[in-house]
Amino acid sequence: xxxxxxxxxxxxxxxxxxxxxxxxxxxxxxxxxxxxxxxxxxxxxxxxxxxxxxxxxxxxxxxxxxxxxxxxxxxxxxxxxxxxxxxxxxxxxxxxxxxxxxxxxxxxxxxxxxxxxxxxxxxxxxxxxxxxxxxxxxxxxxxxxxxxxxxxxxxxxxxxxxxxxxxxxxxxxxxxxxxxxxxxxxxxxxxxxxxxxxxxxxxxxxxxxxxxxxxxxxxxxxxxxxxxxxxxxxxxxxxxxxxxxxxxxxxxxxxxxxxxxxxxxxxxxxxxxxxxxxxxxxxxxxxxxxxxxxxxxxxxxxxxxxxxxxxxxxxxxxxxxxxxxxxxxxxxxxxxxxxxxxxxxxxxxxxx
Numbered sequence: 001x002x003x004x005x006x007x008x009x010x011x012x013x014x015x016x017x018x019x020x021x022x023x024x025x026x027x028x029x030x031x032x033x034x035x036x037x038x039x040x041x042x043x044x045x046x047x048x049x050x051x052x053x054x055x056x057x058x059x060x061x062x063x064x065x066x067x068x069x070x071x072x073x074x075x076x077x078x079x080x081x082x083x084x085x086x087x088x089x090x091x092x093x094x095x096x097x098x099x100x101x102x103x104x105x106x107x108x109x110x111x112x113x114x115x116x117x118x119x120x121x122x123x124x125x126x127x128x129x130x131x132x133x134x135x136x137x138x139x140x141x142x143x144x145x146x147x148x149x150x151x152x153x154x155x156x157x158x159x160x161x162x163x164x165x166x167x168x169x170x171x172x173x174x175x176x177x178x179x180x181x182x183x184x185x186x187x188x189x190x191x192x193x194x195x196x197x198x199x200x201x202x203x204x205x206x207x208x209x210x211x212x213x214x215x216x217x218x219x220x221x222x223x224x225x226x227x228x229x230x231x232x233x234x235x236x237x238x239x240x241x242x243x244x245x246x247x248x249x250x251x252x253x254x255x256x257x258x259x260x261x262x263x264x265x266x267x268x269x270x271x272x273x274x275x276x277x278x279x280x281x282x283x284x285x286x287x288x289x290x291x292x293x294x295x296x297x298x299x300x301x302x303x304x305x306x307x308x309x310x311x312x313x314x315x316x317x318x319x320x321x322x323x324x325x326x327x328x329x330x331x332x333x334x335x336x337x338x339x340x341x342x343x344x345x346x347x348x349x350x351x352x
Contacts (some may be wrong), residue, residue: 032347035122036340038078043069047082048335051089052237054277054314054321056097059090076249077345084114084131089316091138096313105142111135112351124346130159130170137174160191163350166229168195173246176310180253189254192247200231209262212269215240225351232272234335235344237326240270242319243311245282248289249308253296257289262288275325278318281305314349 003025029037038044043065050058063086069079075162087107090099112135119128136152139145172188179185196204200214219231232239244267251260264286267273276282284305285292295306304312314321322330338344343351 003121032343035077035345035347036336038076039339040336041069041078043326044078044082047086051316051320052322052327054317056089056093056313057095059086059097063084063090075121077118080114080121081118081125081128081345084111084118084128084135087111087114088131088134092315093313093317105139108135108138108142112139122347124349126163126344126346126350127166127170128158129162130156130167133171134174135161162231164198165195165226168192168198169229169243169246173310173315176246176250176308185250189247189250192243192250195243199227202273206259209266212266214267216268216271218271218308223351228342232339234330236319237322237330238270238272238276238278239319241267241273241276241278241282243267245278245285245309245318248285249292249296250284251311252285252289252292253308255293257293261286261289272326275323275329277321277323278309280312281309281318 046065047062050062066079066083066086069076070083074080078242087110090097091104091107091111093106095101099107112132115128115135117133119125119132122128133152133156136155137149140147140149140152143190156167156174159167160171168191172191175184175188193204193206194234196209200211204211217231220233224231229239236242239317244263248260248264251263264282267276270276273279280302288295288305292306295301296308303305304314309315309318
């Protein structure tokens with residue numbers, strides 16, 4: 001009798017477990033949904049609001065909000081990744097916003113930590129791998145560690161292999177201000193050229209890079225997969241313009257003003273050029289290209305018109321800042337939905 005009761009009890013228990021398992025499987029959120037529900041968090045809204053407005057003076061508040069969120073839930077991929085992004089924003093533009101030089105090493109170390117963890121949480125997002133590499137190389141430069149530099153560079157090459165359209169720029173811009181005769185700078189400039197082929201056309205005439213027909217397309221409403229790195233979007237409303245501003249600056253540093261002017265001019269083919277906050281900066285670059293051959297090599301120079309954009313304190317803003325016209329254009333844009341439908345974090349893998 002006792003044995004029969006135990007058998008029945010086991011069957012009942014098994015049935016309850018089965019029912020609970022079914023209920024759990026029906027209600028438990030997928031990894032994809034867990035990531036994208038966090039995009040709508042107020043801390044993330046605040047990050048993008050400040051970032052798109054170029055409010056570098058508020059970046060420490062951005063970091064503080066994200067850190068509090070991370071302390072509450074360290075499995076939050078969005079907060080973890082954005083703690084890396086926010087620190088890179090601070091490092092790129094912070095001197096303009098009043099960051100003390102002695103704070104820089106700590107922020108570099110934190111950027112490396114958060115990008116590493118975010119990538120380990122989501123190894124499908126090759127943007128994170130590229131930024132992790134940048135952080136390692138930055139820390140290597142401060143600590144004079146050749147071993148860490150080689151490690152970061154190798155990681156950068158891995159990121160480029162996985163997503164060349166995005167990471168050739170991400171890794172290359174780290175060397176935009178390096179001496180022009182060193183291999184790192186020369187390779188970085190070569191990546192800027194080959195990115196044009198990765199993005200737009202199989203062959204680019206470097207003496208006459210007439211690729212305006214590819215750049216002028218407004219593809220903001222399309223799901224471009226890995227090609228989204230090549231066009232403007234809500235995330236980077238002036239990605240095209242900022243790219244050619246930086247590339248032109250690198251070419252000027254080599255002494256080739258004629259080619260630099262042609263590269264600068266490609267920015268004008270962007271469908272959003274008229275609303276770009278840095279339009280006049282680029283126009284001056286074209287007028288002063290010959291002058292800037294020597295000016296851009298003088299490390300004592302200051303001011304956005306006298307230094308390369310990568311060293312100007314507006315490096316991130318040149319692609320990501322929204323002008324008033326941009327804000328009007330995106331006024332009713334469902335950017336939270338955009339993140340999910342385009343799988344911006346590549347949770348399901350990087351699409352071709």
